[in-house]
Amino acid sequence: MSADALRADIRRINTPATNGDRLWQDIVSTARFGGTDKGGVTRLTLSEEDRQVRDWFVDACEALGCTVEIDAIGNIFATYPGEDTSLPAIAVGSHLDTQPQGGRFDGILGVLAGVEVLRTLKETSTLLRHPVTVVNWTNEEGSRFSPAMMGSGVFAGALALDATHALADRQGATVGEALGVIGYRGEAKVEPSAFAAYVELHIEQGPLLEASDTEIGVVTGVQGVRWFDVVISGTEAHAGSTPMAQRDDALVRAAEIVLAVRDIARRNPPGVGTVGFVEVGPNSRNVVPGSVRLQIDMRHPSDAGLEQMESALQDAVLKAGAGAELKRIWSKAPVVFDPSVVEAVRGSAETLGYSATDVVSGAGHDAAHIATITPTAMIFVPSKDGLSHNEAEYTSPGECARGAEVLFQTILELDRR
């Protein structure tokens, strides 16, 4: 055994261990707040169900001796004390709200794993140098009130508090009112400087980890997104009497673009490119298509990558010839997580002997906002069949336990710095 391996072993043995069974019990038990007949959860933000799970969370943390603060947008900060009172907290967490007919893991896993970390600290009488704060961010999902990632957005200064309070749901209730109704419109002024780092454990919501039989995803950032529309105008013609050389078939040109989008993504790893929507006119078997509309989604972890993909798409559309038009209709910049926090996650998985791979989140997360103000990273655990926003969403007890262990190990790693 090498000296390094020996040191890792010793460190592991000396680390108090989170309790996977206890975590799983919390997952099962909190799923009753908004639980559906099919084993899923409908727990829209700031609803009565959300109040119930928030109360449970506050009670659990207070029982562990935490200080619980609630800010004006309803974010909950439960802080377990550290040895050195001059140090900012290491923050972990995620969100307790769900999509309608959502799952039992999306969001809440990251909060419950934080609670499990605190329980472990408490039962082993471990005092870290830094305080540890477990956060529940308000309205990550964005299905009752838009936009999504609202609480973290306000906290990070990306959204103005007053304007956000004034946003209404379809019934006309505003965010401010809804916070009051469930008793979570707080007054705490938590400053970004209160955090030394932020680490969010979340299910992958994609198939990569499961497909590669990997236990832990070391999330290095969140992809940027650009949406495009392409309209191709060809010439509608009779499928029988129009020779191949006389055709201007809009669908053939569209097919070249569909393949180009795939090739562009492949040439720009880990970028992804998708043509998800196609509309053919007149869409009749024996008529050469006169027009095609495509909707394209391109994502890449870096701005440079997105630029390169967009420019290659422009070339592909140019190559498709006259009557092909490209429009960028929406975009969102990529987020790159802090390399040293990412390294702490990577090293923790290694220390624990779990298989791990770097991944970039395809979906948005609260961590994307927090990354703009605090050194941030994320930990992914596998999602069965890549399913999420779905009652069939599933991550096994073992997978959840490993996620919590890596989260704890990462906190210990960051605490040593």
Place this chain on the structure above:
Amino acid sequence: MSADALRADIRRINTPATNGDRLWQDIVSTARFGGTDKGGVTRLTLSEEDRQVRDWFVDACEALGCTVEIDAIGNIFATYPGEDTSLPAIAVGSHLDTQPQGGRFDGILGVLAGVEVLRTLKETSTLLRHPVTVVNWTNEEGSRFSPAMMGSGVFAGALALDATHALADRQGATVGEALGVIGYRGEAKVEPSAFAAYVELHIEQGPLLEASDTEIGVVTGVQGVRWFDVVISGTEAHAGSTPMAQRDDALVRAAEIVLAVRDIARRNPPGVGTVGFVEVGPNSRNVVPGSVRLQIDMRHPSDAGLEQMESALQDAVLKAGAGAELKRIWSKAPVVFDPSVVEAVRGSAETLGYSATDVVSGAGHDAAHIATITPTAMIFVPSKDGLSHNEAEYTSPGECARGAEVLFQTILELDRR
């Protein structure tokens, strides 16, 4: 001048000439039967408008001294006598019915050019060896009663008379009844053996002649058609969180098939291949398509060509991998016209000094049925912008006149045999 060219010149000088102006006047004048505001024609088969144009046709032919016979399916045969009463007639013609909002040329041009030939024979006191019969076939278009090419189908024995009489339109009127209503349920028993040959002049209904600036299309046959459905089952997935290597994108696979269909047609000239219909599931921008349905139309003048195209399509679908299924749902065998009648058309265009090219009809025609019982060919003249089944359908007076001249010259050529 060569001896051949000299002979051609002499033949041309000695040929009585059809009158293009008179033909054009007939075209304009008969367009009033079912004429639309936009300069098109709606003259559904066996309608009152059809009766009017039939009556006009019968009157015109009787005025020229023709014998007019009407058979049980309403086909009209107007026969101008020949010198040798033992010889069968050279038949020409087409159809007087149109599509709803159809044009002024589709069908009727071939009948009116036949009338113009008879007028020319009459005014120049020319008696050919063979009789000349001008035919109007009932219900070529098939828009009121299905199937199309009904009259020629019954005449050629492809359709049974009694069953055809019993077919009903959307209002419940049968073919037999409708024939009675307009007075065109005849009793003549015209035998296929009554014809030495059949030549049909028609507008091209495609862009080839116009695009190549060619005056006459020498039609060598009618393409066979095969229709296919392809269903591709991939895996629906999140466009953001599903890496390229983990995807089974049904649309990407469909795009390969769209391009394969084009390539297959190009490799099998003069075949054509079209994907006219595409249905994507779930058809949402940020979801990797899970399923795609394609409708494919393939045509070729020869059975061997169709076989080769279908087999290449099978390969392409196989190459598209598991979850891609091909079904042939309909087919129609190609028709090859009689080489000696085709040669008569080709030679006639040459004699008259008109540019000509061999073409294969992409659409069906009465000639396709008649070819099964009588040596047959067709003559095409250009369609502006390839348009047909459209009120904007147009063939110029000069183009119509040249078609009639070639028709007459072909009759003279066949008459010499």
